[in-house]
Amino acid sequence: MFHCIPLWRCNRHVETIDKRHCSLLYVPDEIYRYGRSLEELLLDANQLRDLPKPFFQLIKLRKLGLSDNEIQRLPPEIANFMQLVELDVSRNDIMEIPDTISYCKALQVADFSGNPLQRLPESFPELRNLTCLSINDISLQALPENIGNLANLVSLELRENMLTYLPESLSKLQKLEELDLGNNELYNLPETIGHLVSLKDLWLDGNQLADIPADVGSMKSLVCLDVSENKLEYLPEELGGLLQLSDLLVSQNNIEALPESIGKLGRLSILKVDQNRLMHLPEGIGNCESLTELVLTENQLQSLPRSIGKLKKLSNFNCDRNQLTSLPKEIGGCSSLNVFCVRENRLTRIPSEISQATELHVFDVSGNRLAHLPLSLTSLKLKALWLSENQSQPLLTFQTDQDPNTGEKVLTCVLLPQQPCEPDPKVADNLARFGGLTSLNDVVEEEWDEHTAKRTSAIHFLEDGEDDDEEDQGTLQRRATPHPGELKTMKKAAENLRNDMNAAKALDSNKNEVNNGVTTSVSDPYLFQPPKYFYLSFSVASSSRTIPNPSPAPHHPRQALRPTFDPWLTPG
Template sequence: MQLVELDLSRNDIPEIPESISFCKALQVADFSGNPLTRLPESFPELQNLTCLSVNDISLQALPENIGNLYNLASLELRENLLTYLPESLAQLQRLEELDLGNNELYHLPETIGALFNLKDLWLDGNQLAEIPQEVGNLKNLLCLDVSENKLECLPEEINGLTSLTDLLVSQNLLQVLPDGIGKLRKLSILKVDQNKLIQLTDSIGDCESLTELVLTENQLQILPKSIGKLKKLNNLNADRNKLTSLPKEIGGCCSLNVFSVRDNRLSRIPSEISQATELHVLDVAGNRLTYLPLSLTTLKLKALWLSDNQSQPLLTFQTDTDPETGEKILTCVLLPQMPSEPGCQADNLPRCGALESLVNEMSDEAWNERAVNRVSAIRFLEDEKDEEDNEMRTLLRRATPHPGELKNMKKTVENLRNDMNAAKGLDSNKNEVNNAIDRVTTSV
């Protein structure tokens, strides 16, 4: 009866006896990982209980009088089979941590807003289609995780979560974020990846404490200019969207350390990016860039990614001039970025690179044709000679074949040789043909 802490986790206990109610001094109990399906009816009599963990026990329902545990500060119910929450849950006025992740909840009761002292609320991996507006009453909430649900929108009342530092809404069906999100001045981490965002609200620039913003795998075509107001932003990831341009205000993110916009539709990077002087990692692989701004040379980059199969984090660049604008630019062997031919096979991934997703949606036929037929020429400017001599003194560099293509070329040549050797009546030409084939095979 003087027992204060009881840990029976990860056993094969099928049932907790009703007599556990005699453990009046019990403060911490962990029954996680047992083949339990219910808690005893007498359980709420343990009124000194402050921490209860019943994760992964196939729990289908909570006792209706769970609210009698009025001293409870932490309640962990992750990985169960809960489909609803009893109304009495709202009586847990001292509750600071509530973990309901990976259950079967379709509805969150409005009384959730009565848990005024709640600091951490995990609702990830459920079936929630909406969040009640009363959640905005949780003024002390620090972390809200509603990822992996079926949310199509967030309530505007979310602006009431003035203490919130972490908001995780990954893997939902959101098309927009509420404008009220700009009221979350203490928000540090915002993850909205794998949704259906078509635009990012301008009020995002008011989240002055934001250090990490993850927008991966959405439908964004532009980023708002207000993003440049995020002076503390350290990590910005917008991979696999439909971005066609970046705002020049991006340079205002003076603390930006990692910036990734892989697999978008960017044709240029604004020169103002150099104003983000703390930038160390820039990933622009899988876009449509024809060159890079010369201002990048002023940054202390540790990694610049232009291609999926790029083996080194940094490349050797040359200075050039844009023939259209006269602007000084940077270029290298990987620029301009070009998608590979449609229909490339899995074994040709190094050649397909990060542009595979773009190829599937490519409507510009000239873009594809230009990629396939790209040729680089090096000319030697010495004494002027006739046109034939000049042609002889020019080196042409075509796109390097994939190793698989080289093998196919060699195999074709070898098959040709075998067919020629097997042919009858061509003995007089056999040596000459074999010599020619040998020269081709050696070259391959």
């Protein structure tokens, strides 16, 4: 028996079909039934490999999503999609964009990222209505010389390609607001880049740039500038003309000084200058009144300007691994400070004015040379106070004591005074293998006795009748408590090494064997080779551990023949 199907059900009006994440191996035939009305087709995240010819009869399509499939070819018939506004074919296996793409005159948003493309067709700039173009990670080596014809572009993403230069016509994109050129191979920027007067976000991170053209100061609308991971040695003074700039990221360069004009950036909120070569900060930094985050990690700063106390909105300050010997008392003026990190510097005291930063919750001063902390810290509502990397809990129990120099009351605890950081076993091994043996006595007696023996501390309370001079220093004293097994091992190793050196000097250069099985060279003591495995014993918190130190790793090409010392791993 046959049933009559109403005509209205045969010609169902469907405008949108969403078949994302359906594990499709091919385009379902049912889709073609709606060719007269279908405007939005989403087939993302499937396993499609081919687009059959009937697919290109869906001429009413305005939005087409084909990302995250296995499509290997974009047929010339794509020219049929003359009403297409949005096209996403990212993360497929498409090796070429057909020239006929230029017939898609209505196209405004296109994403070709993550395909094995190496070039764009010459006809591509004919897509004059394009506003957003993403061609990230496609091994693109060059842009079309007439890329400037895409006059309506607002966003252009070219991240993770192989671009070595930018065509001059790029400066014609007067409407461009976002330009992402990160992780390419750019060595310089066109002098005319400042003509992009509408640009708000410019990402240039991960390139080979040695300088930034002064014309960048003409980008009056720029809000975010990222030039991190380049080879910059300076920033132009014209940078101070970017009055709308909010984010300035210049991490991992070779910058030795910030321009004085940085103080003109009144709207600057985030400044990251970590992993550079900064020797000082300009006084003008205090005029960046909107600054909320300042990252100065891994530079060569020895001091901070007093003007830093003007940063009333600063909430996150990180100056780890520098060479700071003191902090300005004006630091307490940073009334919004929430996180304050100055670990691994050379600080001997913390100014009591730090307590004026009433919003401070995280205070990290580990790896310094502090003997005590200011009593005023007790007025803060700290959630974490770090004095050591080995600290087991964020907050400790403190006692009050008296500063022997000033007589003022201070805070102290079991982790104070701080001790220099322990040397890396690899550094110690390199010292033994390369140059350290010329002054073996100094290495053993000075470094080991004075440094290693101070790794753990014990609290000693003075008893009645002890020297009055000691009482003047307060009732709480700390003395180094070396681990007996550690000293015994060190002494034995030192004696063996000394004997080896003496024996080596007495032997002929062709006879290098010594009585403990260690081979040395008479002609050059720096070629001394230690045993394949060297066991370093040390104590932490009254417990002894033994760690095997394997044979040395292959020499890094940047390392000198003789050992270099990491200033963060050696005392003083």
